[in-house]
Amino acid sequence: MNVEKLTRLAISDNGFIFDPITGHSFTTNEIGIKIINLLKENKENEDILDELAEIYSVNENELDVDLMDFIHNLKNFSLV
Amino acid sequence: MSKKEYIKPFIKKQTAGNMNKFGSFYQKNYRDEIAGAKIDAIVEKCGSPVFVIDEKAIREKYREVYRDFSSRYPKVQFSWSYKTNYLDAICAVYHQEGSIAEVVSEFEYQKARRLGVPGNKIIFNGPFKPEEALKVAFEEGAIVNLDNFDEIFKAERVAKEMGQIVDVGIRLNMDTGVYPQWSRFGFNYENRNAYDAAKRIHKSEWLNLTGLHSHIGTFMLEPKAYAAQVKVMIDFMRIVEREFDMTIESLDFGGGFPSRNKLKGTYLPPEVSVPPLSDFIAAISNTLLSELSPDEYPTVYMETGRGLIDEAGYLVTTVDAIKRLPSGLKSYIIDAGVNYLYTSTWYNYKVEVDRPIEGSYENCIVYGPLCMNIDVVLENASLPPLSRGTRLILSPMAAYNVTQWMQFIRYRPAVAMIMDNGDIEIIRRAENLEDVVGPERLPEKLKKFEL
Numbered sequence: 176m177n178v179e180k181l182t183r184l185a186i187s188d189n190g191f192i193f194d195p196i197t198g199h200s201f202t203t204n205e206i207g208i209k210i211i212n213l214l215k216e217n218k219e220n221e222d223i224l225d226e227l228a229e230i231y232s233v234n235e236n237e238l239d240v241d242l243m244d245f246i247h248n249l250k251n252f253s254l255v
Numbered sequence: 256m257s258k259k260e261y262i263k264p265f266i267k268k269q270t271a272g273n274m275n276k277f278g279s280f281y282q283k284n285y286r287d288e289i290a291g292a293k294i295d296a297i298v299e300k301c302g303s304p305v306f307v308i309d310e311k312a313i314r315e316k317y318r319e320v321y322r323d324f325s326s327r328y329p330k331v332q333f334s335w336s337y338k339t340n341y342l343d344a345i346c347a348v349y350h351q352e353g354s355i356a357e358v359v360s361e362f363e364y365q366k367a368r369r370l371g372v373p374g375n376k377i378i379f380n381g382p383f384k385p386e387e388a389l390k391v392a393f394e395e396g397a398i399v400n401l402d403n404f405d406e407i408f409k410a411e412r413v414a415k416e417m418g419q420i421v422d423v424g425i426r427l428n429m430d431t432g433v434y435p436q437w438s439r440f441g442f443n444y445e446n447r448n449a450y451d452a453a454k455r456i457h458k459s460e461w462l463n464l465t466g467l468h469s470h471i472g473t474f475m476l477e478p479k480a481y482a483a484q485v486k487v488m489i490d491f492m493r494i495v496e497r498e499f500d501m502t503i504e505s506l507d508f509g510g511g512f513p514s515r516n517k518l519k520g521t522y523l524p525p526e527v528s529v530p531p532l533s534d535f536i537a538a539i540s541n542t543l544l545s546e547l548s549p550d551e552y553p554t555v556y557m558e559t560g561r562g563l564i565d566e567a568g569y570l571v572t573t574v575d576a577i578k579r580l581p582s583g584l585k586s587y588i589i590d591a592g593v594n595y596l597y598t599s600t601w602y603n604y605k606v607e608v609d610r611p612i613e614g615s616y617e618n619c620i621v622y623g624p625l626c627m628n629i630d631v632v633l634e635n636a637s638l639p640p641l642s643r644g645t646r647l648i649l650s651p652m653a654a655y656n657v658t659q660w661m662q663f664i665r666y667r668p669a670v671a672m673i674m675d676n677g678d679i680e681i682i683r684r685a686e687n688l689e690d691v692v693g694p695e696r697l698p699e700k701l702k703k704f705e706l
């Protein structure tokens with residue numbers, strides 16, 4: 176996965192995302208910001224799951240499905 | 256160290272100039288109970304999916320409508336339209352409230368009789384009444400409305416065989432200003448078909464015309480259509496009484512009042528777009544009172560179905576899987592399909608979830624469990640991110656689903672009634688294999704095979 180586009184995004188603490196190249200803006204939530212930041216560090220999905228499971232009280236299967244869904248959405252928005 | 260509460264991640268694109276003007280306000284709610292019974296307790300007792308009927312809601316609505324009508328026109332008698340929902344428990348609630356039965360087949364007739372409704376408290380309608388069924392209805396004094404000339408002849412034959420003059424009604428159809436006009440049932444008023452029918456009955460030695468019936472359509476949104484219907488039926492009553500020296504004792508205005516369901520293709524929520532039932536009742540009673548003098552007030556029958564019951568029913572279903580479609584659209588698979596939801600063809604149901612859910616709303620599609628492409632329960636729902644196991648509560652559900660549902664691929668689910676004291680009663684248990692294969696017969700030579 177190419178995460179280069181993610182690095183150009185301006186992301187505010189409250190989840191507002193601006194893409195200076197396309198002019199598109201997005202909203203996300205706290206965990207969304209965390210995932211984007213971990214992806215920017217080129218972390219593998221497994222590692223991201225481990226890190227999030229440390230922080231949040233969540234069933235791992237559910238987290239796994241949600242992470243895939245989130246990444247799928249990033250692809251749909253051409254952000255990765 | 257305790258962990259943080261998990262809220263599903265989301266990312267949403269901002270689209271300027273495309274804001275949702277009319278928020279679907281009801282979807283932001285959650286509901287963890289129905290009529291005082293916890294959703295969890297209902298599912299634990301009856302399984303998922305499960306249709307849930309609120310007894311108190313049925314009674315309250317009935318009383319409100321009856322009070323409204325009878326305070327304007329006292330000689331009104333409601334008649335529960337069996338086809339709308341003919342589970343024994345449902346019909347019994349209406350009969351306890353004083354409603355008689357309206358049936359359209361020998362099966363429904365038999366079901367009403369079995370439940371304890373006397374024959375003379377049954378209105379027998381419909382375009383096809385087998386000779387044997389007509390005979391039983393006449394013998395038991397049912398109110399029979401004839402649909403066509405062949406049925407007039409059939410009724411005459413039966414009465415003659417019985418050696419008894421029988422009272423009958425005829426169903427009329429007419430232009431009430433609504434499109435499409437339901438012209439396939441009964442005798443048309445404008446082309447004098449109805450007049451000819453009355454004339455033919457007048458000539459008969461065995462039949463006596465005592466009632467006029469019509470049902471102008473369903474989910475009517477225009478109260479004025481009823482005013483037009485009532486006017487035509489009174490005019491026709493006058494013609495028949497004058498020309499044939501008959502006495503019409505009852506006028507039956509059928510059903511057709513809308514429920515608070517959201518018709519597909521409508522923009523405004525039903526709370527705004529559907530007139531209250533009191534508007535329809537006012538249209539009917541005002542016309543009656545202005546056209547009739549008190550000494551000629553006939554008995555008025557009403558056969559209201561969906562308008563009385565729809566909002567008293569819910570379907571509780573469970574999310575089993577979550578899938579993002581290649582188009583980017585989020586989809587859910589739930590455990591109830593369109594085979595239970597005949598009305599999903601016309602309605603966008605109201606959707607509620609059983610718990611508060613954090614996260615942003617997203618447009619999504621909700622599929623049933625059938626391995627069939629047509630199995631789409633909600634084409635365009637706006638839902639927060641749901642986890643597996645979340646229960647969706649769909650409504651209004653009480654009209655027509657639990658009669659027109661199909662056993663297809665899966666067993667039909669249980670139907671529960673939440674009693675007015677909050678107790679959960681199963682009024683129809685979930686089906687099992689024996690229920691489905693019971694009527695089957697396997698020819699002897701097909702009984703063995705080796706694979």
Ligand SMILES: Cc1ncc(COP(=O)(O)O)c(C=O)c1O
Nearest residue numbers: 336470473510511558559560561
């Ligand atoms: C003769 C007759 N009466 C009453 C009804 C009940 O109609 P609704 O549910 O629209 O009130 C129907 C339904 O089709 C009907 O055919």
